Amino acid sequence: MTENFKPKITLFHCINAFDEAAELSLTDMDNCEMQTVKMACSSMVKDVFLLKAFEAGADGVVVLVCPESQCRYVEGNIRAKKRVAWVQNLLDEIGLDRRRLALGNMAAGDKAAAAQIINDVLKNLAELGPNPAV
Amino acid sequence: MIVGEQKPISEIKEIIAPYKKILILGCGTCVKTCFAGGEDEVAVLASALRLACKKDGKEIEIEEFTVERQCEDEFIREGAPAISRNEGVLSLACGAGVQALARRFVKIPILPGVNTTFIGVLEKQGVFTEECSGCGDCMLAIFGGICPFTRCAKKLLNGPCGGSQNGKCEVNPETDCAWQLIIERLKILGQMDNLRAYVPPKNWQTGLSGGPRKLVREDHII
Ligand code: SF4
Numbered sequence: 266m267t268e269n270f271k272p273k274i275t276l277f278h279c280i281n282a283f284d285e286a287a288e289l290s291l292t293d294m295d296n297c298e299m300q301t302v303k304m305a306c307s308s309m310v311k312d313v314f315l316l317k318a319f320e321a322g323a324d325g326v327v328v329l330v331c332p333e334s335q336c337r338y339v340e341g342n343i344r345a346k347k348r349v350a351w352v353q354n355l356l357d358e359i360g361l362d363r364r365r366l367a368l369g370n371m372a373a374g375d376k377a378a379a380a381q382i383i384n385d386v387l388k389n390l391a392e393l394g395p396n397p398a399v
Numbered sequence: 400m401i402v403g404e405q406k407p408i409s410e411i412k413e414i415i416a417p418y419k420k421i422l423i424l425g426c427g428t429c430v431k432t433c434f435a436g437g438e439d440e441v442a443v444l445a446s447a448l449r450l451a452c453k454k455d456g457k458e459i460e461i462e463e464f465t466v467e468r469q470c471e472d473e474f475i476r477e478g479a480p481a482i483s484r485n486e487g488v489l490s491l492a493c494g495a496g497v498q499a500l501a502r503r504f505v506k507i508p509i510l511p512g513v514n515t516t517f518i519g520v521l522e523k524q525g526v527f528t529e530e531c532s533g534c535g536d537c538m539l540a541i542f543g544g545i546c547p548f549t550r551c552a553k554k555l556l557n558g559p560c561g562g563s564q565n566g567k568c569e570v571n572p573e574t575d576c577a578w579q580l581i582i583e584r585l586k587i588l589g590q591m592d593n594l595r596a597y598v599p600p601k602n603w604q605t606g607l608s609g610g611p612r613k614l615v616r617e618d619h620i621i
């Protein structure tokens with residue numbers, strides 16, 4: 266791991282899973298720099314946006330969505346899951362490593378669940394180091 | 400429509416390796432519908448390649464553009480300025496689109512980014528199936544609208560092989576037996592008599608085995 270490496274995380278989240286208070290509690294984490302992208306529904310996570318986050322310098326990307334079968338728009342989180350899996354394969358193919366990207370299901374406002382998902386990615390990043398494409 | 404899929408990134412990286420300025424040119428018709436080469440796929444591939452090249456320490460400029468149809472000169476023209484300011488073009492069109500570009504821009508390498516696969520239909524969102532082999536002598540009228548040349552693994556023209564099980568082909572149990580489908584459809588249409596007539600061996604000269612084909616419509620030529 267690179268010394269003094271403070272990972273940059275881009276967090277995509279659906280506004281139904283995640284309110285302002287939950288967002289504030291996470292953007293305050295002092296072991297990473299966090300940028301958030303709010304979406305009306307997680308189905309708006311397109312593959313190109315996830316890749317662009319890496320192009321913009323993110324070391325890791327986290328997508329937070331509602332629990333399966335609890336999407337307000339029925340299948341938004343399933344679409345998000347499939348797109349994240351697609352981009353994880355692309356990341357492996359280009360040598361960035363799929364572990365830089367994760368999707369987590371969380372009940373609305375469940376800060377602990379959100380923090381857990383982010384911490385899992387931070388653990389991966391501690392091993393992987395900074396984004397090698399920056 | 401023409402169905403194809405994007406080549407693996409590792410292969411695309413090799414294809415574009417000699418170039419420092421490359422245009423990824425999409426096509427907004429068939430390959431867009433099958434998620435291989437429309438505007439969205441151009442953007443994703445461009446982004447993935449930029450990341451891959453940066454990671455490998457390779458300098459490359461990637462421009463993105465999509466025309467409505469790459470197999471027609473009229474539409475290709477819109478891409479001319481972008482094509483001429485790049486060292487090479489990675490086309491995400493079908494093989495016809497790639498060749499139409501190569502014909503028009505003789506001095507610029509035109510490289511394929513898609514494996515053109517078949518003529519097919521969208522069976523349901525995200526699933527495409529092969530339906531026609533472009534044989535040049537369509538006989539769908541007698542087969543109830545289901546093509547045995549394309550959809551029967553043995554290309555049988557005079558009834559099933561007898562090996563199908565539960566409506567699935569014995570060659571590939573994932574595929575419906577074309578002859579089962581033909582018979583079911585002919586029953587619905589009340590046209591089972593179609594099967595009494597002997598269908599002679601296919602004259603493949605109207606297909607690709609007669610060499611590349613050309614269609615001329617004299618009434619449209621000035
Ligand atoms: S008979 Fe020939 S033209 Fe007709 S669907 Fe089959 S392959 Fe295509």
Ligand code: SF4
Nearest residue numbers: 551560568569576577
């Ligand atoms: S099982 Fe049906 S589709 Fe398969 S080879 Fe036999 S007749 Fe053709």
